[in-house]
Amino acid sequence: METHAYKRMEEINRLHMVKKGIFAGLPIMVGYLPIALTYGVLANNSGLSILELTMMSVFVFAGAAQFLAVGMVAAGTGFIEIITATFVLNFRHFVMSLSFVNRLKNIALRAKIPLTLGLTDETFTMSALYRKEAKEDYASWFYASLILTAYASWVGGSLVGGLLGDVMPERLSESMGIALYAMFIGLLLPSIKKEHKIAIIALIAIGINTFLQSLGMSQGWAIVLGTLLGGMSGIWIMNEEGEDA
């Protein structure tokens, strides 16, 4: 009887973490949908079949790289160049993943690997704001739910965009291009408000990224270096817990 009650409690805790994860992923779902629809439309117009463009979302799950690839396919660029450009653009996820797993020491490797495969700019930065959950029971269920909510929106949106074509009025889809940037701002601001020093980290990253891109460096490497060097200022600003120093 006692073990039964215990099991029941475990289930409730797990369900609670899943619900919390889905809730945390909802803003990403909203942000991804218009972008995914646009990707589906563009990819289809560039000659990718519905199956191909959906499979790309399933297996690559990286918005910017997918847009780049579709544009390069349309321009007749070779596959090797497309794959190289994808690597450069997505290498920032290595840095993000390192920061992500460094906070998830309590999670088993077999759970960590699938979680890291779902890391994007959005799922990573959103997860980073829920650092308390990393220490709770069923932490992996929380992060998995957050990531899968975003993933479902990205894959589903791509498919629907490819199937339906241009359903959104152009003006509206153009306006929605701001969505992810606004989300990044909405994620960053509360942390800055709580601890002003965090603004220094972000501003250094912005400065380095802008400077390197103005010198003609590719967007991919400029973001990687901006993130790494901007983050380096955290050595003096942050404390170990990652809360405000």
Added chain:
Amino acid sequence: MIWMIIGMAVVTAIPRFLPAVIIDFIKFPKWVDRWLNAIPYAALGALIFPGIMSVKPDAPQIGVIAGMAAILLAWLNLHIILVVGGAIISVFVLTL
């Protein structure tokens, strides 16, 4: 085309999962922990700017103004979905 998708998937997946595999074998000194803890904020900065100016490539100020609207809404502690919605409306109105 299928090989392009597989190639893109592989070069995207390896940098993503490699840290999960190696993290158990390394013990970072404290200062590296602080560095890694600052990465999300640095990444957010680098992702926002100058990318936001490409929302309307022929009118970079529109992205910047909408970004400032987002900053204001976020500063007022509005939920992130409202921040996103407000920024979308700003761009919509600015391009009327």
